[in-house]
Amino acid sequence: MSSDLPIRKIIHIDMDAFYASVEQMDNPELRGKPVAVGGGGTRGVVSAASYEAREFGVRSAISGMQARRNCPDLIFVKPRFDRYTEISKKIRKIFLDYTDLVEPLSLDEAYLDVTENKKGNPSATLIAKEIRDRIFNEIGLTASAGISINKFIAKVASDYNKPNGQKTVNPEDVLSFLEDLDIRKFYGVGKVTAEKMYQKGIFTGKDLKSKSLEYLKEQFGKSGRYYYYIVRGIHTSEVKPNRTRKSLAAERTFQENLSSEIFMLEKLKHIAEEVSRRLNKSKVAGKTVTLKIKYSDFTLQTRSKTLPYFINDKDIILDTAKDLLYQEKMSNSVRLLGISLSNLNTEKTIKQTASKENEVSVQLQFGF
Template identity: 85%
Template sequence: MQDNLPIRKIIHVDMDAFYASVEQMDNPELKGKPIAVGGGGARGVVSAASYEARKFGVRSALSGAQARRNCPELIFVKPRFDRYHEISKQIRAIFYDYTDLVEPLSLDEAYLDVTQNKKGNPSASLIAKEIRERIFKEVGLTASAGISINKFVAKVASDYNKPNGQKTVNPEEVLAFLEALDIRKFYGVGKVTTEKMYQLGIFTGKDLKQKSLEYLDTNFGKSGRFYYYIVRGIHTSEVRPKRTRKSLAAERTFNENLSSEIFMLEKLEHIAQEVSRRLTKSKVSGKTITLKIKYSDFTLQTRSKTLPYFISDKSIILETAKDLLFQEKLQNSVRLLGISLSNLNTEKTKKKLEEKKAVSVQLQFEF
């Protein structure tokens, strides 16, 4: 770990089985039972699972059919995202009582920089404990937390004593903590990369640390540099309170596979309508439309087109998505379609355009 790096006090708060826990809180009959939020039909997918269900191998992204096979007594509950958003706002309000440096990652987790905090409390561990106690008392749910000198270590630590626990990795403990860590536990190292690291004899942080930067660059490309530094406790990313939205999307999984583009047009219209609604709600427009196609064999294909102007209108989104759909022949029957808009005119983008325009005007008048 570099001595000249600033020592921050970062907390990563992660709600325990958030969607499932909300459902168990709102419906006491579900408490203590294996439940899955999502669809239990042949085409359904698990969005979240209670800890009782996880004991049977039920987890998010698992098909509903497989989840039922794993746990015949599994109870499926339809997701209520409005309710999850409502609860998430209550939790974030608690965060802001301690610091304005809050970076939400999703509805159920966030980073907090409490190096300087509103309570004047020098102990990040005590702040995390107090936040978790308040969430339980005021909201009724449990949360876990990781506390350390940077976002990466805090994120990894928050998973250590789940559910309803916390772990602090002090500055002098960071290197030993990372060296002893199973490579599967490294945030940012997915299943495929884990298998590749295993094949290369990398099983722990200590194994990873023995590899040179050149070796990691050769075997893992751009990610190699990231792995090289994080295992040395170096992660300089700051907690960013306002994360710029990069895209907006909507998608649908069908009850039956669709084999003809003609049958997909009606589905695309509904998806385009939802994307347009979300754009309007967020007060943004976009230039790049991407059509996402997931085939019955689960292979994924995307087709994109960038327009010369920003759009949010449903009709233009739909017409562009249709063009992309008919752009080339389908590879197989289709189980899912999605539309996303990126290259958005967010406040950050608008500011850059204004600055560029100002420079252009200035150049025109300078002789």
């Protein structure tokens, strides 16, 4: 069976509990203990958790209070993003020894296209193992990896043998791998979508594959097309070394809920200054200002306004955010405010080539 799709060898590297692992590496007293990076106070949020903490149900994004209830012996440490960035740069330097096609997703994960690599090694599996060994020996941290024919499958596979493991999905195994996959494991299928799929009898990739393109588009909108193709192993997105930033934001969670707009304006001033600082540091500007409001009952609301010109000045950002704040009356007291700038002047219009409607299968002659 043949295909017109490009055949690639893609590795997804994902550091294991990165922030927490850095803290345990730098402080031997934390090793082997449940550690959470983030705030442990009444308003704090967990940014990352060590594997020892995860055994007690401590996960990123849960409140510090909930984390402490789950694990009374939990040790909280303040995040040190400068240190995490320093380590991330060292890891990326290792990646670049193998290929220039490195697409960072965050400080702790990246895609690598090693179809043609600097080592002349035809085995993506062996390259992934060598990279993980180097990260451990040269830096002292463990990483997991997924290896396959495209970014989607590589990312799913990297989660299979965590921590400190890897999984290769060979071309001839792609379709069966996806058919057996729990729908919750599909990258891009969130909790809400998974529940909706369950209600419609879609529990595995095989169930998803049985649905027509028309049905999926009708039930899931634009995402329906994405689901239709990924379950067939079709994901043509290339590894892009220079990912274009789409937005830049800053937000604050408050120790006490704010009910007065006067106090909110004071907080927005500081947030606008931070956004402006980040924009100027990145040498970008944006047209669309979005105000993010999280109420005391945890409901989330966003309000946006697009200007006819690019801005990065703190006063203009603040004035626009003020307009959005007064756009409508607050429905409750507020626990978080955020400002983001999107529609940046770094963005490029990317022409999307039309996907083929016919089902295509993967070429098997691909030496992993």
